[in-house]
Amino acid sequence: MRSAPKKPIQWELNLLAFPALILVFIFAYVPMFGVVMAFQDYDYQLGFFGSPFVGFTNFEFLFTTGAIWKVTANTLFLNAVFILAGMAGSVVLALLMYELTNKKAIKTYQTILVFPNFMSWIIAAYMFYTFLNPRYGMLNQALTGLGLEPVKWYSDPSVWPVILTVTSLWKGVGMGSLLYYAVLMGIERDYFEAAAIDGATKWQTIKKITLPFLIPTMTILLILSVGGIVRADFGLFYFMPQDSKALYPVTDVIDTYVFRALRNMNEPGMAAAAGFLQSTVGFFLVLGANAFVRKIAPENSLF
Amino acid sequence: MITNRRTPVFLHLFFLVLCTLMLLPLLSVFTISVSDDVEIIKAGGYSLLPRGEWKWDAYNLIFKNPYQILQAYQVTLLVTVIGTAGSVLLVSGLAYTLSRRDYRRRKAVSFYLFFTMLFSGGLVPFYILVARVLDWRDSYFALIVPALINVWNVFVLRTNFQRIPGELIESAKMDGASEFRILFQIILPVATPAMATIALFTAFGYWNDWWLGLLFINKPDMNPLQLLLKNMLSNIEVVLARMNDMPQSLRAANLVPTEAIRMAMCLIAAGPMLLAFPFFQKYFVKGLTVGAVKG
Incomplete structure (x- = not known):
């Protein structure tokens, strides 16, 4: 390929790429210019070019009301928990799956573990509602059966960090483990044979051979998720707690806040300001995480 | 071992x-x-x-009054079929171009795509663009077009295409094949696992989408399945009110199996995906390769 003579104009290749590139421009780049709205008192009638500029008023409002601090703290804390729990769970499952030899069993387990990934958060909300419904739900039946007080799940914020983590794991851990399993499948068997001849224990083999193969994938996924740590999974936080106001102290995150500011409170300028902060912080976090990785292990960095 | x-x-x-x-x-x-x-x-x-x-009373009642669920099915099915076909076509075209090491703008285009994974304008400008500027509220466009290009899929496909030996492309060119023919008759058939994975994920994305519906759809007749379910979770009456064929005796005696209907609707919506994905599963492990953004 490298020796192939370059055509002066690769119009066929350009043509194949063009429609997709235009769509990316419209739906990803055009909104980037829209961040100007964060500095406007945006009015739907006046539009993008007509609305008056108000400097940092939108931001001031966000910070002085304190709204942004609470939702940012919720977002960072819960996402950090999800990232760590998700990665640990996925890697452990992949390692265990790799120990299985029965092809049929592996396939069956994978099918079942992966199925929640294909359910939307709305469907998941239905499924977990059968456990959490305060009157008929199975959790409260179990609690009363054990002689304990039933919990009003949809109005008690204290239980939600756990519920959200469990549901997030339920939905994502299967697919996550499949990603790592795919990497493990690519390891040459020779390594293990050599290790076995040298009398390595199982734990040594995992530590010295298997895990190092997973590290590059883990690192790249981690860099990306650090950038995404300010970006909450809207469906999880909006549908699972069924938008219950009593739960906002724990379940309200930047994305649900922006959505409400836009749709319910009709404050597009303020919503845009919160979104702008979110994007900017996420951007610098990715750059930071990548720079850090490039320093300690350049071969694993994303770019 | x-x-x-x-x-x-x-x-x-x-x-x-x-x-x-x-x-x-x-x-x-x-x-x-x-x-x-x-x-x-x-x-x-x-x-x-x-x-x-x-x-099976709940299912009977739903199927006797299928108007709403059929309507939602129709919207979702149309969006899924057109969206997936369009997306696979456009994404594979772009991925093929990027996979060619002799493509001159390869670096620039890769960066152009990659940057969108790092920074975004956020929800509000996107909403205004689609709802106000393009004025796609309550239209199929709003449900299909914004989700056509998934940059992650482009990178995954590109990496898969790059593994195909260059000689295949070279010899096809010698025979005078155009880039279009090379893509459709050589690359795509060889890359079946990757294509199947991408197609499946895209189809799931469209089928399960509530986001675009939540933002841009207000008309009940344009509700995709997921949005219908969402409305039903908070208010079952949404569905019951439109069931004309409900026996009055049930209604009067307050014997409508509300809970059962709710959950039956949930299964009817999730059913096709539950049945479909195991058939594609054999491609997952082969087709999913991350760590592939670097190029």
Whole structure:
């Protein structure tokens, strides 16, 4: 390929790429210019070019009301928990799956573990509602059966960090483990044979051979998720707690806040300001995480 | 390693328990959908396994009054089919171009795409663009077009295409094949696992989408399935009010199996995906390769 003579104009290749590139421009780049709205008192009638500029008023409002601090703290804390729990769970499952030899069993387990990934958060909300419904739900039946007080799940914020983590794991851990399993499948068997001849224990083999193969994938996924740590999974936080106001102290995150500011409170300028902060912080976090990785292990960095 | 390796029993036990736990939420939804509301109330709540005989009343009622669910199915099906076909076509075209090491703008285009993974304008400008500037509220465009290009999919496909030996392309060119023919007749057939994976994920994305519906759809007749379900979760009356064929005796005696109908609708919506994805599963492990953004 490298020796192939370059055509002066690769119009066929350009043509194949063009429609997709235009769509990316419209739906990803055009909104980037829209961040100007964060500095406007945006009015739907006046539009993008007509609305008056108000400097940092939108931001001031966000910070002085304190709204942004609470939702940012919720977002960072819960996402950090999800990232760590998700990665640990996925890697452990992949390692265990790799120990299985029965092809049929592996396939069956994978099918079942992966199925929640294909359910939307709305469907998941239905499924977990059968456990959490305060009157008929199975959790409260179990609690009363054990002689304990039933919990009003949809109005008690204290239980939600756990519920959200469990549901997030339920939905994502299967697919996550499949990603790592795919990497493990690519390891040459020779390594293990050599290790076995040298009398390595199982734990040594995992530590010295298997895990190092997973590290590059883990690192790249981690860099990306650090950038995404300010970006909450809207469906999880909006549908699972069924938008219950009593739960906002724990379940309200930047994305649900922006959505409400836009749709319910009709404050597009303020919503845009919160979104702008979110994007900017996420951007610098990715750059930071990548720079850090490039320093300690350049071969694993994303770019 | 393969020789002399026997899986310890406890490992299977672990996976069996884990799989059961994963399935519990699905099982309980099914159980409620075939249970009697009266029985649920009498017994003091839902149960994991049906208490008595399976009752299909909820499904009967839904299928006797299928207008709403059919309407939603129609919207979702149309969006999924057109969206997936369009997306696979456009994404594979772009991925093929990027996979060609002799493509001159390869670096620039890769960066152009990659940057969108790092920074975004956020929800509000996007909303204004689609709802106000393009004015796509309550239209199929809003449900299809914004989700056509997934940059991650472009990179995954590109990496898969790059693994195809360059000689294949070279020899096709010698025979005078155009780039279009090379893509459609050589590259795509060779890259079936990757293509199947991408197509499946895109189809799932469209089928399960509530985001675009939530933002841009207000007309009840344009509700995709997921949005109908969402409205129903907060207010079952949305559905019941439009069931004309409901026996008055049921309504009067307050015997409408509300809980069962709710869960039956949930299964009817999730059903096609539950049935479809195991068939594509063999491609997953082969087709999913991350760490592929670098190029």
